[in-house]
Amino acid sequence: MTVSWSMKPSDWIEISHIVQRAGIPAMVAFARDTKATARQPIRYATFFLRGGWAGLPPATSAPAPRDNARRPANHCGHADCDPVTRTREIEHDNGLRTLERCPDCHPASKGQAA
Ligand SMILES: [Zn+2]
Structure with a gap:
């Protein structure tokens, strides 16, 4: 223009x-x-x-931080998933809780899904 x-x-x-x-x-x-x-x-x-x-409204001085910047790379972001160990505490039907590899972001799970 x-x-x-x-x-x-x-x-x-x-x-x-x-x-x-x-x-x-x-x-x-x-x-x-x-x-x-x-x-x-x-x-x-x-x-x-x-x-x-x-x-025009004032521009924000700093861009809003993105979610990705606050969590480790490749973390799935699931609330039950530990960002360090990439395991989730799963509660089973019988009441037992076990730590399972995160199906979404645990390194050993990579490439197995779908
Ligand atoms: Zn995960």
């Missing part, structure tokens, strides 16, 4: 503040959505500035 970036210095200052606060990806996403729904061709970047960039 091509738009004119000619605007007043005060607009540039405002945009630079928005870039720092909301981040360029959010601004691009907004501009793309706006263009997709606009009835007329958008010729000026100030259209986005007036239309909603100023209202």
Whole structure:
């Protein structure tokens, strides 16, 4: 998309503040959505500035940690599965509990499933 970036210095200052606060990806996403729904061709970047960039929420400073980062590699994530030994405590019908290799992520179980 091509738009004119000619605007007043005060607009540039405002945009630079928005870039720092909301981040360029959010601004691009907004501009793309706006263009997709606009009835007329958008010729000026100030259209986005007036239309909603100023209202973009602040970008989170740090990306949310992903689940995978918090548990060991290849762990199945099952609540009963020990992430170190990769065994699960299984309670049998007769009340006995035994530790069994996790069928999903124990190294010895790899390649046997399905
Ligand atoms: Zn497991």
